[in-house]
Amino acid sequence: MQRAPFPLAPALMALMALALSLAPATPARAGIYSDDLSRCLVASTSSAEKTALVRWIFSNAALHPEVANITAISAEQRTQIDKTAALLLQKLLTQTCREPYGKAARYEGAIAMQTSFGVLGQVAMQELMSDPAVSQGFGAIGKYVDEAAIKAAADPSAPAPAPAK
Numbered sequence: 001m002q003r004a005p006f007p008l009a010p011a012l013m014a015l016m017a018l019a020l021s022l023a024p025a026t027p028a029r030a031g032i033y034s035d036d037l038s039r040c041l042v043a044s045t046s047s048a049e050k051t052a053l054v055r056w057i058f059s060n061a062a063l064h065p066e067v068a069n070i071t072a073i074s075a076e077q078r079t080q081i082d083k084t085a086a087l088l089l090q091k092l093l094t095q096t097c098r099e100p101y102g103k104a105a106r107y108e109g110a111i112a113m114q115t116s117f118g119v120l121g122q123v124a125m126q127e128l129m130s131d132p133a134v135s136q137g138f139g140a141i142g143k144y145v146d147e148a149a150i151k152a153a154a155d156p157s158a159p160a161p162a163p164a165k
Helices: 008-020 032-043 047-061 075-096 098-108 110-129 132-144 147-153
Strands: none
Touching (some): 032 098, 032 110, 075 098, 098 110
């Protein structure tokens, strides 16, 4: 069964959402063609390209009003980040991974794009998280967590702790 081509904008939005969910509750599954596309996308992107993808995701997430005040991305930077991500997307879909993309689009539709780019986004984020400074930054939350309360919460016989302050 051949499907009609699908618009890229919803797939790109899904890519951002999937990439930011490093451990999704229920993994998206499309099928064998999206698996092939996922493998191609991951294998065909360099560390620098994965970083460019993370920069694009970050720059768009930074537009949300609740976090916009903790980062500053100029219009020029945003334009360059968008152009870099667009060129990467175009290269991957029209050259490097053209065959698996074509099959995934034809036989599995938009979910294949969402799933495959979600995998690429997750791999890119994992590479970013492996940087020692990033790991240390994420670990800093441990200074403020009551580990005993968390361990007790896993014990059904333990009393509920007082609310966190």
